[in-house]
Amino acid sequence: MSTSTGPAAGASAPVDTRPSAGQRFSAWFGRNAIKIYAFFAFVYLLLPVAYTFAFSFNDAGRTNLVWQGFTLENWLNPCGAPEVCGSVVNSIVVAAVVTAMATLLGTLIAFALVRHRFRGRATTNLLIFLPMATPEVVLGSSLLALFLNILIPLGFWTVVIAHIMFCISFVVVTVKARLASLDPRLEQAAMDLYATEWQAFRRITLPLVAPGIAAAALLAFSLSFDDFIITNFNSGQFTTFPKFVYVSATRGIPPQANVIATAMFIIALAIVLISQFAGKRKREA
Amino acid sequence: MAKKTDITKAEGDLYLENLTKSFGDFTAVDDLSLQVPQGSFFALLGPSGCGKTTTLRMVSGLEDPTAGRIRIGDADITHEKPYKRPVNTVFQNYALFPHMTIWDNVAFGLKRRGIKDVKKQVDDALELIQLTQVAQRKPTQLSGGQQQRVALARAIVNRPAVLLLDEPLGALDLKLRRQMQLELKRIQTEVGLTFIHVTHDQEEAMTMADTVAVMNNGIIEQMGAPTQLYESPDTAFVANFLGQSNLFPATVVEVDGEDLVLEDPDGSFRMPKSRMGRNVSTDRGARVLVGVRPEKINIAALDAAAAGPADGNFVDGVVEATSFLGVSTQYEVRTPGGEIINVFAQNLDSQDLLPVASQVRLTWKPIHGFVLDGRQDIEAGVEIDPDALVVS
Amino acid sequence: MSIAAAIGDTIEDEPKPPPPSTNKGRKFTAYLLMLPGMLWLAIFFVIPLVALFMTSLQTPVPGGEVGQFQQTFSFSNYAETLTDDTYYIPLIRSFIYSGIATILALLIGYPLAYAIAFKGGKYRNLLLVMVIAPFFVSFILRTIAWRQILADEGPVVAVLRVIGVVGETGGIYPSAFAVIMGLTYNFLPFMTLPIYASLERVDPKLIEASGDLYAKPMTGFFKVTFPLSLPGVVAGTLLTFIPAAGDYVNAALLGRPSNTMIGNRIEYTFLSVNDYPTAAVLSFILMATILIMVLIYIRRVGTEDLV
Numbered sequence: 013m014s015t016s017t018g019p020a021a022g023a024s025a026p027v028d029t030r031p032s033a034g035q036r037f038s039a040w041f042g043r044n045a046i047k048i049y050a051f052f053a054f055v056y057l058l059l060p061v062a063y064t065f066a067f068s069f070n071d072a073g074r075t076n077l078v079w080q081g082f083t084l085e086n087w088l089n090p091c092g093a094p095e096v097c098g099s100v101v102n103s104i105v106v107a108a109v110v111t112a113m114a115t116l117l118g119t120l121i122a123f124a125l126v127r128h129r130f131r132g133r134a135t136t137n138l139l140i141f142l143p144m145a146t147p148e149v150v151l152g153s154s155l156l157a158l159f160l161n162i163l164i165p166l167g168f169w170t171v172v173i174a175h176i177m178f179c180i181s182f183v184v185v186t187v188k189a190r191l192a193s194l195d196p197r198l199e200q201a202a203m204d205l206y207a208t209e210w211q212a213f214r215r216i217t218l219p220l221v222a223p224g225i226a227a228a229a230l231l232a233f234s235l236s237f238d239d240f241i242i243t244n245f246n247s248g249q250f251t252t253f254p255k256f257v258y259v260s261a262t263r264g265i266p267p268q269a270n271v272i273a274t275a276m277f278i279i280a281l282a283i284v285l286i287s288q289f290a291g292k293r294k295r296e297a
Numbered sequence: 298m299a300k301k302t303d304i305t306k307a308e309g310d311l312y313l314e315n316l317t318k319s320f321g322d323f324t325a326v327d328d329l330s331l332q333v334p335q336g337s338f339f340a341l342l343g344p345s346g347c348g349k350t351t352t353l354r355m356v357s358g359l360e361d362p363t364a365g366r367i368r369i370g371d372a373d374i375t376h377e378k379p380y381k382r383p384v385n386t387v388f389q390n391y392a393l394f395p396h397m398t399i400w401d402n403v404a405f406g407l408k409r410r411g412i413k414d415v416k417k418q419v420d421d422a423l424e425l426i427q428l429t430q431v432a433q434r435k436p437t438q439l440s441g442g443q444q445q446r447v448a449l450a451r452a453i454v455n456r457p458a459v460l461l462l463d464e465p466l467g468a469l470d471l472k473l474r475r476q477m478q479l480e481l482k483r484i485q486t487e488v489g490l491t492f493i494h495v496t497h498d499q500e501e502a503m504t505m506a507d508t509v510a511v512m513n514n515g516i517i518e519q520m521g522a523p524t525q526l527y528e529s530p531d532t533a534f535v536a537n538f539l540g541q542s543n544l545f546p547a548t549v550v551e552v553d554g555e556d557l558v559l560e561d562p563d564g565s566f567r568m569p570k571s572r573m574g575r576n577v578s579t580d581r582g583a584r585v586l587v588g589v590r591p592e593k594i595n596i597a598a599l600d601a602a603a604a605g606p607a608d609g610n611f612v613d614g615v616v617e618a619t620s621f622l623g624v625s626t627q628y629e630v631r632t633p634g635g636e637i638i639n640v641f642a643q644n645l646d647s648q649d650l651l652p653v654a655s656q657v658r659l660t661w662k663p664i665h666g667f668v669l670d671g672r673q674d675i676e677a678g679v680e681i682d683p684d685a686l687v688v689s
Numbered sequence: 690m691s692i693a694a695a696i697g698d699t700i701e702d703e704p705k706p707p708p709p710s711t712n713k714g715r716k717f718t719a720y721l722l723m724l725p726g727m728l729w730l731a732i733f734f735v736i737p738l739v740a741l742f743m744t745s746l747q748t749p750v751p752g753g754e755v756g757q758f759q760q761t762f763s764f765s766n767y768a769e770t771l772t773d774d775t776y777y778i779p780l781i782r783s784f785i786y787s788g789i790a791t792i793l794a795l796l797i798g799y800p801l802a803y804a805i806a807f808k809g810g811k812y813r814n815l816l817l818v819m820v821i822a823p824f825f826v827s828f829i830l831r832t833i834a835w836r837q838i839l840a841d842e843g844p845v846v847a848v849l850r851v852i853g854v855v856g857e858t859g860g861i862y863p864s865a866f867a868v869i870m871g872l873t874y875n876f877l878p879f880m881t882l883p884i885y886a887s888l889e890r891v892d893p894k895l896i897e898a899s900g901d902l903y904a905k906p907m908t909g910f911f912k913v914t915f916p917l918s919l920p921g922v923v924a925g926t927l928l929t930f931i932p933a934a935g936d937y938v939n940a941a942l943l944g945r946p947s948n949t950m951i952g953n954r955i956e957y958t959f960l961s962v963n964d965y966p967t968a969a970v971l972s973f974i975l976m977a978t979i980l981i982m983v984l985i986y987i988r989r990v991g992t993e994d995l996v
Binding site: 305357358359378379380381384385386388389390392394395396405406409410451452455 | 892894895897898899900901902903904905906908909912913916917
């Protein structure tokens with residue numbers, strides 16, 4: 013090494029600065045306190061999930077409140093308790109219809125908001141935001157007020173209508189976030205390369221926004237499937253899975269409900285993890 | 298601690314002693330030692346990934362050295378927390394706090410140190426950078442050049458023993474960069490603080506710094522005043538990275554008094570021994586690299602040149618390409634031995650331009666050339682595209 | 690995580706202005722695209738609110754059956770309901786419970802989001818999935834799981850009995866504590882995700898810069914990191930407070946009758962008593978109060994002043 017200003021000189025004697033065990037622990041704790049805190053937060057978040065999971069194996073009979081012993085019976089016979097499967101099928105049908113409709117309507121709005129400048133954007137944004145900022149009791153009771161006033165019978169369709177209403181906003185914000193991060197010049201580049209507007213949309217924009225739309229659809233499905241409060245106001249005699257669980261809470265929930273919930277949990281988790289993994293692989297490729 | 302000194306008030310020269318930083322198997326900084334005199338403007342110059350930013354971050358306390366020591370005067374700051382060091386940084390892309398006004402940004406450091414009456418100092422700092430009028434604005438409302446100056450004021454106002462500048466002008470356009478270079482130099486002279494400037498831009502380093510250290514692969518290749526580095530590079534890397542050089546291989550024939558007699562496919566020639574770089578062997582048959590800067594070569598049509606006596610070394614060749622650059626013309630000349638030699642000729646008289654395929658004679662004074670060790674990569678440090686590399 | 694982004698985005702400003710439309714045709718396209726969805730929201734969100742308001746001004750048909758009402762524009766419904774302690778006490782209780790739950794969720798959710806954003810490393814996405822994982826189990830079942838966890842035979846009470854916090858026969862369910870704990874739990878992901886989204890956007894260089902400028906880590910956090918994450922905190926507290934204030938599932942499943950919230954009153958009055966005008970009045974008061982509180986809150990925090 014050449015050092016024209018000369019190497020630094022002088023060095024003081026090394027001093028023993030090794031900390032004691034107690035100091036080391038408190039230093040370790042200081043560095044990791046936030047991680048320990050986060051660990052307990054996760055315990056708090058996931059404890060009820062673990063309970064729900066565990067009690068799906070409870071040999072409970074009809075009241076699944078106290079641990080009675082392990083059994084696979086509930087998993088082998090998930091429709092064993094009356095009404096469980098019927099309500100699940102109802103919920104899935106509702107969620108499927110709601111997901112299709114809300115995703116379509118919400119995606120169209122998101123495209124209009126991000127890709128177009130027009131009068132009334134502020135009002136539109138407000139109208140999208142308000143349903144998310146309104147308590148569910150108010151959404152549910154106001155719709156019920158409408159249905160009662162114009163004498164529409166409550167049932168499957170009123171539930172579907174209500175769910176689409178509150179899912180649209182969530183679809184809009186999810187798709188909008190994805191769309192806004194997309195460079196509009198990509199479309200312009202496509203059109204520069206002889207693509208028509210429709211082809212540019214079909215070949216460039218849609219594939220790039222698709223993950224956002226998929227996420228929005230997943231969100232809409234889970235919101236609809238899990239909704240209780242709005243459903244409870246607008247369903248009449250029609251029973252969904254959450255409503256079934258709530259109503260049976262007083263006399264005891266059959267363990268089959270836990271089986272269904274656990275199965276749904278595993279499916280949803282698998283979808284999310286697979287899509288994350290696939291997304292990562294795609295980005296790395 | 299052998300001597301209990303108030304770290305935050307330490308002052309004096311900055312010493313890096315055998316400083317090493319490894320990330321796993323990769324050694325970013327390798328046994329680096331240097332001394333930066335108090336009040337000087339020091340530049341760490343090198344391509345991306347050469348270890349200059351890591352060195353800077355160790356001085357600022359944002360990286361912990363694997364080995365070695367860092368001192369300011371007598372105070373050892375090697376493992377001191379960043380907020381206890383009398384060191385401030387002008388960050389790449391500035392890192393101005395977006396939620397605070399310019400005034401609050403500049404006052405931040407003073408307030409943290411519990412200084413009571415900061416108003417005068419902040420106002421003075423804003424005056425120094427001539428931005429008093431935007432004190433109450435937010436950073437996003439300022440232009441790039443203005444943000445740059447605020448970042449500088451925010452650091453300088455603390456009167457640190459050492460001010461670190463991490464590619465401070467990288468985000469500015471060329472014209473603004475030139476202007477800021479002069480401005481930075483003016484401010485440094487005015488406040489008299491030690492500036493350590495990290496950059497990959499050799500022109501920037503040479504314009505501003507008193508001393509430039511050229512870094513490559515975690516070590517300092519050469520250190521010295523800009524003119525010294527430019528005129529007498531020690532290694533091929535320095536010769537190529539600072540400006541342009543014509544380097545061609547030759548072998549030692551003999552030592553003749555103060556001169557070295559060398560030979561290459563185009564003939565034999567002399568170079569003074571005083572122009573040798575590091576580790577050059579003068580044994581007979583030793584391989585060396587001979588370097589000449591393109592602007593130090595005189596080019597003339599062969600018939601005209603041959604008439605007069607040859608002054609110093611010369612080689613004949615054929616013009617292969619020319620490009621007119623305004624102040625000068627660049628020629629690429631191929632010698633009979635197959636070397637390509639670049640020549641910058643001042644445009645004194647544009648009628649004198651030599652067309653492609655002209656027979657020419659190139660002459661240069663031996664004292665203008667330099668001799669380097671032949672056992673190194675002749676291409677080292679040749680124009681590296683900074684955008685093509687990951688920022689270190 | 691798109692859900693985090695989505696929730697964070699509800700409060701954030703527009704990321705960038707859209708490219709200008711070149712002609713009338715494109716403007717027309719925009720309206721065409723929005724029409725079905727906005728019509729849906731108009732018919733099933735705006736009109737119902739109007740219907741709810743109209744209902745709140747109705748009075749029973751004299752001599753009619755239960756559930757028969759007529760439009761009389763009786764604004765005195767509001768005064769009567771607001772002075773009735775069977776209604777205003779649950780209303781106040783709702784805001785106290787949801788206020789405490791929001792603060793607790795912030796105290797749990799902020800460090801959690803911070804840990805994921807700054808200490809999560811390559812596991813960040815997995816940790817985020819773990820934050821939203823509870824959503825994949827039915828809301829009602831999760832709340833019922835808490836009933837089991839907090840029950841007298843459950844593990845929490847067992848521990849508390851050993852350390853003597855509760856007596857040999859004491860319990861913690863049903864109670865106000867259990868209700869607040871349930872509210873905190875159920876809306877915790879809504880608090881965590883937007884905070885995470887805004888923390889993730891904080892440039893680590895700014896935190897380094899604060900350290901370089903003599904701020905100790907704690908000072909740096911309060912002067913730089915926390916102010917920059919405020920949009921996420923605002924979004925998170927709203928997304929927790931609003932649904933918590935209107936919730937009735939937690940109070941119904943984890944509380945005693947003395948812990949009823951306004952949501953329980955609305956549900957009961959609407960669906961069991963069939964006193965539609967009173968229920969509508971309560972819904973409107975709930976919404977109006979929340980709206981006013983939210984406006985004051987946003988004004989106070991002054992998010993428009995940020996970045």
